[in-house]
Amino acid sequence: MATISLCMIVKNEEDVLGRCLESVGNAVDEIILVDTGSKDQTREIARRYTSKIFDFPWKNDFSAARNFSLSKATMEYCFWLDADDVITPENRFKLLQLKEQLTPDIDMVMLKYEMGFNDSGKPTCSFYRERIWKNHAGYQFAGRVHEAVSPDGKLLYSDIAIQHRKEASIYTDRNLKIYEEMKREQVPFCPRDQFYYARELYYFGRYTEAIEEFLNFLDHPDGWVENKIEACRILAGCYHALGREDERAEALLKSFAYDTPRGEICCDLGQYFIDHFRYEIAAWWYRQALLAEPCSQKGGFLAPECYQEIPLRQLQLCEEKLQNKTNTSQQADEV
Numbered sequence: 001m002a003t004i005s006l007c008m009i010v011k012n013e014e015d016v017l018g019r020c021l022e023s024v025g026n027a028v029d030e031i032i033l034v035d036t037g038s039k040d041q042t043r044e045i046a047r048r049y050t051s052k053i054f055d056f057p058w059k060n061d062f063s064a065a066r067n068f069s070l071s072k073a074t075m076e077y078c079f080w081l082d083a084d085d086v087i088t089p090e091n092r093f094k095l096l097q098l099k100e101q102l103t104p105d106i107d108m109v110m111l112k113y114e115m116g117f118n119d120s121g122k123p124t125c126s127f128y129r130e131r132i133w134k135n136h137a138g139y140q141f142a143g144r145v146h147e148a149v150s151p152d153g154k155l156l157y158s159d160i161a162i163q164h165r166k167e168a169s170i171y172t173d174r175n176l177k178i179y180e181e182m183k184r185e186q187v188p189f190c191p192r193d194q195f196y197y198a199r200e201l202y203y204f205g206r207y208t209e210a211i212e213e214f215l216n217f218l219d220h221p222d223g224w225v226e227n228k229i230e231a232c233r234i235l236a237g238c239y240h241a242l243g244r245e246d247e248r249a250e251a252l253l254k255s256f257a258y259d260t261p262r263g264e265i266c267c268d269l270g271q272y273f274i275d276h277f278r279y280e281i282a283a284w285w286y287r288q289a290l291l292a293e294p295c296s297q298k299g300g301f302l303a304p305e306c307y308q309e310i311p312l313r314q315l316q317l318c319e320e321k322l323q324n325k326t327n328t329s330q331q332a333d334e335v
Contacts, residue, residue, distance in 0.1 A: 001099050001100050002076050002077055002099045002100075002102040003029040003030075003075035003076045003077065003099075004027070004028045004029055004030070004075050004076070004077045004078075004079045004099060004132065005028065005029065005030040005031075005032055005072075005073035005074060005075040005077070005078050005079065005135065006024060006028040006030065006031045006032065006079050006080070006081060007032045007034075007066070007069040007070055007072070007073055007078050007079065007080050008020075008031070008032065008033050008034065008069065008080065008081055008082070008083065009033075009034045009035075009036055009056070009062070009065040009066055009069055010033060010034070010035055010036070010038065010042055010046070010083050011035065011036045011037050011038050011042070011058070012038050012039060012040045012042060013038070013040075013042050013083035013084070014038075014040040014041040014042050014045055015167050016083050016084045016165075016167055017042055017045050017046060017083045018045045018048070019086060019165075020081060020082075020083050020084065020085055020086060021045075021046075021048075021049040021050075023086045023087045023088070023092065024081070024087055024092070025087075025092055026096075027087065027092045027095040027096050027099075028075075028079060029075050030050075030052065030073065030074060030075050031049055031050035031052060032050075032052050032054070032069050032072045032073055033046045033050055033052065033053045033054070033069075034053075034054045034055075034056045034065055034066075034068055034069040034072075035053060035054070035055055035056070036056050036057070036058040036065050037057070037058050052072065054068070054069075054072060056068045056069075060144060060177075060178050060181060061144045061178075062141070062143070062144060062145060062146075062147040063140070063141035063142055063143055063144060063147040064144075066080065066141040066147055067140050067141050070135075070139075070140070070141075073135050074135075075135060076134065076135055077102070077109075077132050077133065077134060077135055078132065078133055078134075078135050078139070079131060079132045080131065081162065082164070084164060084165055084166045084167060085162050085163065085164055085165070086162075086163045086164075086165045087162060087163070088161075088163065091160050091161050091162070094158070094159070094160045095160055098132075098158060098160065102156075105154055106154055106155075106156045107133060107134050107137065107152065107153025107154045107155070108130055108132065108133040108134070108139070108149075108151055108152065108153055108154075108155050108156070109131060109132035109133070109155075109156045109157075109158055110128045110129065110130060110131065110151065110155055110156065110157045110158065110299075111128065111129065111131040111132070111158055111160045111161065111162055112126055112127070112128055112158075112159065112160065112161040112162070112296075113126060113127055113128070113129045113131075113161070113162050113164060114126045114161050114162070114163045114164065115163070115164035115166075117163075118305070122304065123163070123304065124303060124304070124305060125301055125302065125303055126161070126296070126301075126302050126304065127296070127299055127300060127301050127302055128157065128296065128299050129148075129162075129299075130148065130149045130150075130151050131162065133149065133153075134153075137153070139152070143190075143192060143193065144178050144179075144182065145175045145178050145179060145193075145196060146175070146192070146196045148192070151299075171203060173200075173204060175196070175200050176197075176200040176201070176203075176204060179193070179196070179197040179200060191217060191220050191222050191223035191224070191227070192223070192224065192227065194213055194216060194217045194220070194223075195214075195217050195223065195224075195227045195230075195231055197213055198210050198213035198214045198217060198231065198234070199234060201213060202234050202237065202238055205241075207238040207241050207242050208238075208242070210234070210235075210238050211235060211238045211239070214231045214234065214235045214238070215235070217231055218231055218232070218235075218254070224299075225258045225259060225298075225300075226298060226299050226300030226301070228255075228258050229255045229258050229259060229262065229265070229300060230300065230301055232251050232252060232254050232255035232258075232265070233251075233252070233255070233264065233265065233268060235251040236248045236249075236251040236252045236268060236272075239251060245272075245275075245276070248272060249269070249272050252265055252268050252269050252272065253269075259295070259298075260292075260293075260295075261288060261292055262292060262295065262300075262306075263289040263290075263292040263294065263303070263306035263307040263311070264301075264302075264303050264306045266285045266286065266288045266289035266292060266306070266311070267285070267286065267289050267306045267310050267311060267314070269282075269285040270282045270283075270285035270286040270289065270311070270314055270318075271314075273285065274314070274317070274318070277321075279318040279321045279322050279325075280318075280322065282314070282318050283315055283318040283319070283322075286310075286311035286312075286314050286315045286318065287311070287315065289306055289307060289310070289311040290307070290308065290311050290312070292307060294307055
C-alpha cells in the first residue's frame, strides 16, 4: 500500500482546521503542518492530530510556504489540502482504496475539487486539480498567488472529490496586493499570473484595468486554454458592467477559437440575448448548452448547472416570453 504525507500551510484557521483534519482521518500516514504566523488556537488544534508542526515566516508567497511543507514530507506521496477543505466519509474510503491501488508507474493523481454548493448540496463549480504526487520527484509549487504544480508524468484521474467548504464569506484584497507588489518590484508575470491578476481586478470592480489585462493575456501565444476560455467569460462580465454590450457578446464568441462551445458560454450567450429581449436566439443558445459535453478532465472550471438545470429553466422562460408576445400580437390584430 502506498504511503501519503498530507502537507498543509495554515494561518489563523481555528474555525476550520479541526473539521478538515477530522475528515481526513486515517487516510494519510503523516501530517505536515506549516504555520505561517497564527495568532489564534490553530497550533493547539493541530497538536491533536500531529506533532510535525513547523514555522515558516510569511513572505507574501504561497508557493514558498507550500514547498517548505513538501520538504518535510517523508512518505512516498505528497498530498495537499487547504484548511477549509473537507473529505466526506465516502471520499475518504475511496482515498484509502486509491492507496491500495496506486502502482509505481503513476506519478500524479488528479482529484476533483468541488466548491460553491446550492440548496440541495450539489456543487455549483468543480474542476480537476493536481492533488497527490510522488515525493522527491522534483514536483514544486509555482506562483506567489494561486500557486500550482504543473501536471507532469503519468497522470491518473480519480473521481475522489475534495470539497472546499469556506466558512468566511468576505473576499479580501490579499491576493490583489501581492500581485501589485510584484508589479512594483517589476517581477515578470507569466500568463497564469496575468490571468489571475486580471480576475482580481474584476472582483474589485476595476473593470477597465481588468479588460486591459485580459486582452493582453488573450493575445499572449502561451497560456492555458482553460484559462483563456474563462478569461472570455469574465471579460464579457467586465464589458457588461461598463455597458459595452456589443463587446460583451464578442468576448463570449471569442472563446470558440480555443475549444468546442462549453455549456457555461452557451448559457452566458443565452442570458445576453434575454437581456436584449431576443428570446428566440436566447432559446437556441440554451438548447446548445443542453447538447454540450462537460469537459471535466480538461481541468477547466465546470458549472454543472449550465448543462441541464439552467438551460431547462431559461428555455421555459423564453417560451413563456415568446408565447406572451404571440398572444399580444394576436390581440392587437383582433382590435
